[in-house]
Amino acid sequence: MMFAQKYQYYLELIEEYLKKLPFEDNLICQSMNYSLVGGGKRVRPVLALACAEIVGGLPGNFVREASAIELIHTYSLIHDDLPAMDDDDFRRGKPSNHKAFGEAAAILAGDALLTYAFELLSQPLSVPPEKQIRVIRETAAAAGWRGMVGGQVLDTIGNGQKSELSEIENIHRMKTGALLKASARLGAILGGGTEEEIDIVSEYASYIGLAFQIKDDILDIVGESQVLGKPVGSDEKLNKPTYPTILGLEGAYGYLAKTISSAKNTIGFFGQKADFLSALADYIAERDN
Amino acid sequence: MMFAQKYQYYLELIEEYLKKLPFEDNLICQSMNYSLVGGGKRVRPVLALACAEIVGGLPGNFVREASAIELIHTYSLIHDDLPAMDDDDFRRGKPSNHKAFGEAAAILAGDALLTYAFELLSQPLSVPPEKQIRVIRETAAAAGWRGMVGGQVLDTIGNGQKSELSEIENIHRMKTGALLKASARLGAILGGGTEEEIDIVSEYASYIGLAFQIKDDILDIVGESQVLGKPVGSDEKLNKPTYPTILGLEGAYGYLAKTISSAKNTIGFFGQKADFLSALADYIAERDN
Numbered sequence: 001m002m003f004a005q006k007y008q009y010y011l012e013l014i015e016e017y018l019k020k021l022p023f024e025d026n027l028i029c030q031s032m033n034y035s036l037v038g039g040g041k042r043v044r045p046v047l048a049l050a051c052a053e054i055v056g057g058l059p060g061n062f063v064r065e066a067s068a069i070e071l072i073h074t075y076s077l078i079h080d081d082l083p084a085m086d087d088d089d090f091r092r093g094k095p096s097n098h099k100a101f102g103e104a105a106a107i108l109a110g111d112a113l114l115t116y117a118f119e120l121l122s123q124p125l126s127v128p129p130e131k132q133i134r135v136i137r138e139t140a141a142a143a144g145w146r147g148m149v150g151g152q153v154l155d156t157i158g159n160g161q162k163s164e165l166s167e168i169e170n171i172h173r174m175k176t177g178a179l180l181k182a183s184a185r186l187g188a189i190l191g192g193g194t195e196e197e198i199d200i201v202s203e204y205a206s207y208i209g210l211a212f213q214i215k216d217d218i219l220d221i222v223g224e225s226q227v228l229g230k231p232v233g234s235d236e237k238l239n240k241p242t243y244p245t246i247l248g249l250e251g252a253y254g255y256l257a258k259t260i261s262s263a264k265n266t267i268g269f270f271g272q273k274a275d276f277l278s279a280l281a282d283y284i285a286e287r288d289n
Numbered sequence: 290m291m292f293a294q295k296y297q298y299y300l301e302l303i304e305e306y307l308k309k310l311p312f313e314d315n316l317i318c319q320s321m322n323y324s325l326v327g328g329g330k331r332v333r334p335v336l337a338l339a340c341a342e343i344v345g346g347l348p349g350n351f352v353r354e355a356s357a358i359e360l361i362h363t364y365s366l367i368h369d370d371l372p373a374m375d376d377d378d379f380r381r382g383k384p385s386n387h388k389a390f391g392e393a394a395a396i397l398a399g400d401a402l403l404t405y406a407f408e409l410l411s412q413p414l415s416v417p418p419e420k421q422i423r424v425i426r427e428t429a430a431a432a433g434w435r436g437m438v439g440g441q442v443l444d445t446i447g448n449g450q451k452s453e454l455s456e457i458e459n460i461h462r463m464k465t466g467a468l469l470k471a472s473a474r475l476g477a478i479l480g481g482g483t484e485e486e487i488d489i490v491s492e493y494a495s496y497i498g499l500a501f502q503i504k505d506d507i508l509d510i511v512g513e514s515q516v517l518g519k520p521v522g523s524d525e526k527l528n529k530p531t532y533p534t535i536l537g538l539e540g541a542y543g544y545l546a547k548t549i550s551s552a553k554n555t556i557g558f559f560g561q562k563a564d565f566l567s568a569l570a571d572y573i574a575e576r577d578n
Binding site for chain 1: 316317318321364368371392393397399400404405407408410411412418419421422425426429430432433438439441442446
């Protein structure tokens with residue numbers, strides 16, 4: 001199957017599952033559902049399903065668990081957008097959650113999505129229960145104060161000027177890398193991977209996360225200059241150090257290529273079965289939004 | 290052992306555990322720890338430990354799991370106090386979390402406490418893994434949009450005037466009752482209780498939750514009148530319907546007594562082993578703060 005078809009296959013499994021969540025017709029469910037449906041590339045759950053498949057699992061068996069990761073990602077976006085945080089009025093082309101439902105509902109919808117993710121992760125599942133508990137434990141750790149939330153604190157509140165590449169990479173590793181890695185590990189653990197296989201998809205996901213961020217930073221300059229006709233991006237306006245500001249645009253492109261190459265070498269362990277995840281690495285480098 | 294001694298025994302297990310959590314010396318951990326330590330009656334984890342013991346479990350084996358419930362309770366208080374929610378500047382006699390650390394840190398500390406609770410609930414544990422997964426699932430369900438968060442939405446954002454007793458009870462059942470019930474069930478499930486025993490502590494906890502709320506409403510009138518020398522409580526100022534405003538003060542006391550009696554009858558199933566939980570019911574009715 002070609003990359004685009006395969007991506008679509010995974011994506012539809014996830015979108016169908018998310019659409020069928022048993023939400024009720026009340027404010028909290030409307031607010032949760034508003035941010036959950038109709039948006040995003042669903043990279044995390046797609047990665048989870050692909051990693052389940054690469055180790056020999058049936059991706060269709062773990063759609064609920066992969067989708068739980070998307071709930072965690074969505075909650076983090078809702079809370080990130082709040083006035084006290086990044087104060088963003090728009091997300092994925094529509095008003096952000098607190099603009100549509102008010103701040104109180106947005107805070108609570110985020111809380112509820114995070115909580116619901118763990119409810120979904122702990123439903124009866126046809127894998128050894130020890131593996132299921134491990135997935136819950138690793139996902140919680142990746143999403144918490146040592147991972148995603150910790151990275152968000154450093155990024156939003158921070159400690160003054162961050163100018164070293166190592167500091168920036170540490171923030172990204174926590175803020176976005178940890179949950180991407182957890183997605184890959186969730187798939188590989190539930191799919192029945194060996195410890196070596198779990199470690200390999202984990203390392204692959206780390207490179208993917210890094211590449212994702214480098215490309216984001218590049219797009220913030222190049223993308224906006226194409227659209228707006230000026231070379232100044234939002235990161236630069238915020239005085240946030242980025243890969244292009246530290247390495248230069250050429251240097252950032254070079255670092256991106258090197259990272260993608262590392263990702264593909266790593267996942268190459270799986271031979272032909274690595275085709276989709278190898279193409280996913282290229283897709284992340286080549287995307288224009 | 291007398292009630293007060295036993296309560297102290299459970300309490301110390303929990304306080305010692307909470308003090309030894311491996312927090313680091315950074316902003317997110319300081320903010321989490323600030324709200325977690327030094328305060329509150331720890332009713333939920335005490336209830337969990339007592340319910341583990343009443344079904345024949347060793348309470349010392351489940352301190353981490355009981356404490357996880359306290360993390361969830363604490364996160365809910367931090368988010369409830371936010372300006373967009375109840376906008377409370379003080380909590381347990383000290384500045385609320387967002388007053389001490391700022392709104393962004395408070396939102397994220399709440400997120401991190403909730404997430405950390407599930408990390409603690411999924412640590413290796415010496416009970417059958419199916420029971421551990423069940424506890425995670427039930428706790429998540431109780432804390433989420435069908436339970437605590439859902440109740441908070443109804444209470445904070447609501448649907449206009451709530452005047453029916455049944456509406457108010459529904460909000461309380463979700464907002465505070467669900468997590469109390471989950472605490473009792475967590476203890477009974479992990480402690481090795483039968484389904485019948487789990488159901489009985491669950492029903493007991495529902496009565497306790499109701500009694501707790503009735504007493505809170507009574508204290509809001511009686512307690513404040515003693516301290517401030519006026520009969521107007523904060524609920525009345527907020528135009529919130531309460532048990533005394535609906536049933537009258539006499540009626541509310543009567544309802545409280547009936548509820549405590551139901552709690553004690555229910556837990557009486559366990560015979561002499563019920564002494565502590567029976568006394569806990571009286572304690573909730575008689576407390577003056």
